[in-house]
Amino acid sequence: MMIAWGIGTLGPVTVLTATNALLLRYMTDVYGLAAGLAASLIAMSKLYDIFADVGMGVISDRTSTRWGRRRPYLIIGAVLLAVSIVAIFAAPGFASEQTRIWYMAGILVFYATAYSVFNIPYMAMPGEMTKTYHERTVLMSWRVYGVGLAIMIATFVGPLLLQFFGGGAQAYTNMALLFTPVVIGAGIVTFYGTAKAPSTVRERTRHTLVEQIKSGFSNRPFVILVLVKLITLMSLGIQSIFPFFFQRIIGAPDGVLGLYFLCQSSMLLLTPSLWLMLSRRIGKKRTFLAALILSLPAWISWYYAGHGEASWLIYLRGVIIGVSGAGVILMGQSMLPDTMEYDFRRTGLRREGIFAALYTTVEKLSGAIGVALVGALLGSAGYLQSRGAAVVQPESALAMIRFIMAWIPTIITALGIVALLAYNLDEAKLDKTERTSA
Template sequence: MTDNGTFATTPRLTRGAMIAWGIGTLGPVTVLTATNALLLRFLTDNYGLAAGLAATLIAVSKFYDAFADVAMGIVSDRTRSRWGRRRPYLIGGAVLLAVSLLAIFAAPNFAGETARTVYMALILMFYATAYTIFNVPYMAMPGEMTRDYHERSELMRWRVYGVGMAILIASAIGPKLLDWFGGGGDAYAKMAMVFAPIIILAGIVAFAGTAHAPSTERSVTHHGIGEQIRSAAGNRPFLVLILVKFITLMSLGVQSIFPFFFQRILAVPNGVLGTYFLYQTSMFLIAPSLWLWCSRRWGKKRTFMAALALSLPVWLSWMLAVQGEPLWMVYLRGVVIGISGSGVILMGQSMLPDTMEYDHLRTGLRREGVFAALYTTVEKFSGAIGVALVGALLGAYGYVQSRGGAVDQPASALWAIRIAMAYVPAAITLAGMAALAFYDLDERKLNETIAAA
């Protein structure tokens, strides 16, 4: 490795290092998926907060986290340790994530709404900090681990597998655990206790398994945060990519409508929601090989576009779903969304280290942490907007909160649930496809930039 942080050689990554790094994502994605899918309903139906207030708390915590991301990117870029710049944060961040999940779903049930609101606001800030400590260094690692255009996609395939397992744990197994533990607030706390050791173990595996993976040292050239952000703004492919991710990842926040839709519209138990996510996640885990094949033949951009387009008719079909609909129709939607989501995540993640390499070739700097921070910041903003949009729709159309009891909802609230389930994600998908049309960093352009440098 040279003094300025570039690779003297580009050894091929071992399969073990790829798998270990992919397993690391179990921690943050398990917590993220659990909060995206279950937190809003937990806060409204079990913790007694109004839908608008609950969504606001979630959104504010994500906006706070967005500012912390950039600071964490700078910190990890400037870190020196015997374990490298990024790896020390994997274990510490995983422990904090596990603690935050327990603190959220085992929240003390204070009698006063003000006390409950203050507690949840503080805990969500703590969770946001823990997520940043782990995820920013973690997402910076692929830009260092390999410089091969297609090997990045192979590396990201293992992250997609990790993401799929995390979704399986949080979205498919989580609702079934709620039923198994009897429902109510205590069930959420017990579910979190099951998830916590998995999150910590995943961080340990990622730390240990990437010990011999290629990495880079901190750059000898120092720049302020503002200067680095302005310089990054000159990287057009990166700007387009984060715009696409900002738009498409709003669908993660919109996932918070799923428990409402399955309970209020389809009138099915939590176990059916868990089975739906089981089908979705199974296809999410199976499909990466298909999308890798497409990527090598069509390119990453066209493959990304195809994955987005695949989901459109499924989102719109939720408007036609009714109580008593055959469950195979419900599960079929999960199959298609799982295939689509696998391609969206795989292509978006594999493009990120391409833009990091492009930045290094343009500037000579190694600042993967800053780019990972800006990327995850966009994730936070988009997720916050998605959750806030769902909460605002429910609140505006009269959704009635409770503290565990069954409450009849007005027809207007049920209509808002349908809109959030069908029209909102379809519009998000169309907007993401429009933005992706402007991305122009393909393999040929990257190789030409390498040759010129």
């Protein structure tokens, strides 16, 4: 059951990672949109998520079927996600730039909706499936394995496919088509594999949506966790600089980029059990802090990389950032159902959907901020877009790529560490919180 639930993350994370890592370069170097404009389109679609996520959270909380409140959306969302990734990377090459802009804006909104339909019910399920503090961490460790495999598919297999198919628009189309069975298959496996998973039934309350959201934000541990995720997950958006950095700064082909991401994603598959053991010894918060601190030297070292960089050093950075990422993802995800349980004990309300919606909205909003920041900085530095032609970039753009690669993630990580210090929900505090009635 836990394994089946973890497999479900393959669909949304494969699509999310592929768009975070490859979409900005696709839109600038293949689809012919300016970097700042492309980043703005991505960011605006994420802002739309604020409404889509909350709406989907309410819908899943109020759904009542013989398959439960959440599970039907796993199939629907998986199909919509598969359609969206093909529609994005097989975008028609309209001659009119204005038409290309409108098409991409519309399809990004469609993708945002598809992601919400799947991921909000999916992320609400752990609050219903688990009962104890450490059981939640074990369940989330399976999601980390799924995230690692999804990142491997998107960032290792993806660039290799682009290189195999010769680059250009058709290569992106072929890559997206090959990803669709993974996305749909993961949704089907999770739907059937969680058929016997514990779940809760719909509860009717006198509280309005606005009242529930306000009450939710009175949950201090949840608010701090959301703030930490808002800060640290901007690194997802910053991933969009990797293809630019590898191509323009260290002169490496997409295959090397794929191998780097293979090193990084492999650690998400190999190290969750180590972080799980550490969290049992020193607690989730301290483990989260250790994971964040571990990545700092690797991020800073990118500033000094250049042409002729030793391959082993490139891949070592991937290993370190991957080990760190495994701890960050595992601890952040396992803390979310803790805050859901804390909310239920304080208020007596079962509203996992709303909490998952707010949390997921922040995840995507932080990624949007990261992508928008990358695009805005590249645009301000004079980065030149094209439609597949080779372009010599100005020195100002190259310097900005180097700065974004090294110092933006370093600053983000440091701010996340400061925010996390204020988190105060542990097993003892949760056990002392008495259950109340709605």
